[in-house]
Each structure stands twice: as structure tokens, then as C-alpha cells.
Amino acid sequence: MVMDISPWQLRALVAVADAGGFTAAAGQLGVAQSSLSRAVADVERRLRVPVFERTTRSVRLTGQGREVVALSRRVLADLDAGMRHLEGYLAGRRGQVTIACLPSVAATLLPPAVVAFRARFPDVLVQVQDGLAADVLDAVRTGAVDLAVTAAPGPRTRLTVEELRRDPFCCAFAPGHRFTGRSTLDWADLTDEPFITFGPDSSIRGAVDQALRTAGATPGPVLEARNVGAVAGLTAAALGVTAVPQLVLPMMAFAGLEHVPLIPTVERRISLVRAPDRPLTPSAEAFAAELRTVSST
Numbered sequence: 075m076v077m078d079i080s081p082w083q084l085r086a087l088v089a090v091a092d093a094g095g096f097t098a099a100a101g102q103l104g105v106a107q108s109s110l111s112r113a114v115a116d117v118e119r120r121l122r123v124p125v126f127e128r129t130t131r132s133v134r135l136t137g138q139g140r141e142v143v144a145l146s147r148r149v150l151a152d153l154d155a156g157m158r159h160l161e162g163y164l165a166g167r168r169g170q171v172t173i174a175c176l177p178s179v180a181a182t183l184l185p186p187a188v189v190a191f192r193a194r195f196p197d198v199l200v201q202v203q204d205g206l207a208a209d210v211l212d213a214v215r216t217g218a219v220d221l222a223v224t225a226a227p228g229p230r231t232r233l234t235v236e237e238l239r240r241d242p243f244c245c246a247f248a249p250g251h252r253f254t255g256r257s258t259l260d261w262a263d264l265t266d267e268p269f270i271t272f273g274p275d276s277s278i279r280g281a282v283d284q285a286l287r288t289a290g291a292t293p294g295p296v297l298e299a300r301n302v303g304a305v306a307g308l309t310a311a312a313l314g315v316t317a318v319p320q321l322v323l324p325m326m327a328f329a330g331l332e333h334v335p336l337i338p339t340v341e342r343r344i345s346l347v348r349a350p351d352r353p354l355t356p357s358a359e360a361f362a363a364e365l366r367t368v369s370s371t
Contacts, residue, residue, distance in 0.1 A: 078120065079117055079120055079121075081149075081150065081153055082113065083113050083114075083116065083117045084117075084146040084149060084150055085103070085150060086099070086103070086110055086113040086114055086117070087114060087117060087125060087142065087143055087146050088143055088146050088147055088150065089102055089103050089110075090110070090114060090126065090133060091126075091135055091139075091143045094132070094133060095132065095133045096110055096111055096114075096133060114126065121142065123136075123138045123139075123142070124136050124138070124139065125138070125139035125142050125143070126139055127139075168195075168197045168198060168357070169198055169199070169355055169356070169357040170198065170199040170200075170201065170357065171191075171198060171199070171200050171201070171220055171221070171355070171357045171358050171361045172201040172202075172203065172218070172219040172220050172221075173200070173201070173202050173203070173219060173220065173221050173222065173223065173361070174202075174203045174204070174205060174209070174210040174213040174214065174218070174219040174221070174222040174223075174224075175202065175203075175204055175210060175222060175223040175224060176204065176205075176206075176207065176210060176223070176224050176225065176277055177204045177205075177301070177302060177325065178302065178319065178321045178322045178325060179204075179223045179224070179321065179344065180202055180204040181324060181325050182321045182324050182325075183223065183238075183239075183321060183344065183365075183368065183369065184202060184223065186368045187361070187364045187365045187367075187368040187369075188200055188202075190364050190367070190368065191360065191361050191364045194360070194364075195357065195360060198357045198360075198361075200361070203218075203219060206275045206276060206277070207224055207225055207227075207275070207276070207277035208275055210222045210224045210347075211224065211227055211231060211233065211347065214233060214347055214348060214349055215233070215349060217349065217352060220348070220354060220355065220358040220361075221346060221347070221348050221354070221358055221361065221362060221365075222346070222347040222348070223238065223344065223345070223346055223347070223365065224277065224344070224345065224347060225241075225277035225281075225342045225343060225344065225345070226342075226343035226344075226345040226347075227345075227347065232350070233347050233348065233349060233350065234347065234348050234349070234350045235345045235346075235347050236345060236346040236347075237343050237344070237345050237346075238344050238345060238346055238365060238366065238369035239344050239369045239370075240341040240342070240343060240344070241319040241320055241321045241341055241342040241343075241344050242319065242320055242335065242336075242339050242340065242341045243281065243282070243285065243317050243318065243319050243320075243335075243336050243339075243340045243341070243342075244317070244318065244319075244320060244323070244333045244334060244335045244336055245259045245263075245264070245315055245316070245317055245333060245334055245336050246306075246309055246315065246316050246317075246318055246323070246326060246331045246332070246333040247309060247315040247316075247331060247332055247333070248309060248310050248311070248312040248331060248332070249330065249331075249332055250312075251312070251315065251332070253315065253332075253334065254332055256334050257334065257335075258334055258335050258336070258337050259334050259335070259336050259337070260289065260336070260337055260338075261285050261286060261288070261289035261291050261317075261336055261337070261338070261340075262289045262290065262291045263291075264286065264289075264291045264293045264315065264317070265290075265291040265292060265293065266292070266293065266294055267293050267294075267314070267315055268293070268294070268295055268296075268297075268313060268314035268315070269293035269294065269295075269296045269297070269314045269315060269316065270296075270297050270298075270299060270305050270308045270309050270313065270314040270315070270316040271296055271297070271298050271299075271305075271316070272298070272299065272300070272305060273298055273299070273300045275300075276300075277342065278317075278318060278319065278322070278342075281340060281342060282317045282340075284340075285317070285336070285340040293314075295314075296314075297313055297314055302318075302322055302325045302326060303325070305318070305326070306325070306326035306328065306329040306331065307329060309326075309329065309331055310329035310330060310331060317336060318333075319341075319342045321342075321344070344369070346362060346365060346366075348362075
């Protein structure tokens, strides 16, 4: 059975013990001495032990009272620490934020946001899960993550989507390719060009296929790879050119590829995605604000 003793009553015990009397303790707590006396008497009644030995000249702890006050100090210390943690959580200064994002976002857009966020909220744990577009959206739907940063999903996803920035496509190719020196390329220029494409689960594939269809361009032969590193390596081996968004280019830098913008401009909409029926924690709200700031620069 849990004893019904309030934190205020525990503080009253500690105050009287520290002050050595009810009058001084009441002054320190800013309450009437009669109220303090009643609070202490109520605790003693509930505990069924005398905490203080009262005389006309002094108030001293009993043997049992010393143990009661020591335990009260520990309980209050834990309570105060917990309340500080709760206050920090509600203010966004403590807690955890989990973000799912595309690999290209994790490598380029996210790091500046994490650095800035940690500078403001050093006690908040930030966790990042990178994955393909479908996996990222599933993580938001199931509640495995607080937020996602990914290419904007279709209108039937029933998720809240907020655009952060546009990510235009360019053509990347090995040095010495016939496209070297061009300032721009038309999507139609890719007709019959050996081409390295991403797998169907990639957020890139659908946009590229649509742009090629619109331009009436049919590349060929086509090699398909699942991840950015493989696409970069195959392209660097002069097995074909590829079309990628600008945010992907830093991940391909190891391959030493050249690149030029593709026209007409085709862009991925990099968006902040969340579940509309799941309120964000204060920490997640603060991180979302940091993402907006970083994305606008």
C-alpha cells in the first residue's frame, strides 16, 4: 500500500529538520507556522512514528525521524531531477528525435541540420535511419520515426507533406565523354545513349523515366543498379551516362564524374513528411524548424 504523503509534506519535514524549528522553517518556506505544524503532524500520523521530539526550547529528530528525513531527501532529489527532465522534454531540450530519410538527404541536407540542432539542444538524442523511399514512408506510417525527409510522395499517401526544397536533375558521365564541355543537355540528347539507371524502388527512377518519356527519348542499352555507389562506379567505367538529382552528386564524387544540368528542368521535391494523426514531440518540432532553416539557405 502506497502512503499518501505529498511532496510538499516531505519538503516540510526536511525544512524543519534543517532549520531546527518550526518558526524558522515556516519563514524559509513562506507559510504560516500553524500550517507547517499541521503538515508535519499529518505525516507523523500517517507514518505512525514520531519524526520530531518537541520541547519548549527545541525541535530534534527522533531516531526514526533521522531515517525518515534522509529518505525524504532522496525522494525529493529524484522528484526534482525528474521534474527538471520533464520540463526540458516539454521545452524540447531533452528527449529523442528519430528521422528517416533518403541516403542522399542523409549525406547532404541532414548533417548541417543535426549540427545546428545539437548546438541548441545538446541533451536531445538524434537518430537517423536512411533507406529507400518506400521504406522511409513506411517508417512514418508505422510510427517508427518522428519525421521523414524524402522525395514528395503521391497524393494518396495520407501523410502531411511540407516541401523543403527542389532538387534539379543533371546528367553525370565519365571524363572525356562526348558531353564534356556542354553547358546544358536536353533530355532528348540521351536518346540511344548507353544509360545507367536506378532500381524501381529508388525515388530517382520514376522521375527519370517520366522525363525521358516526355522528351521522347529512349536510351540504350540500359544497366540497372540499386544504390548510388554502384551507379557512380558503372558510370565512371564509361558503361553509360546517368541522370541524378544534385543532392546525389556529393555521394558520387569519389568516381570523378562530370555533370551538366538537364533541360527542361526536372526536380525532385524534397519534403518533410509526418503522420497527421500523430502529434510531434517538442524535440521533433524543434528539429523540423531547424530543417526548414537549413533547407532555405
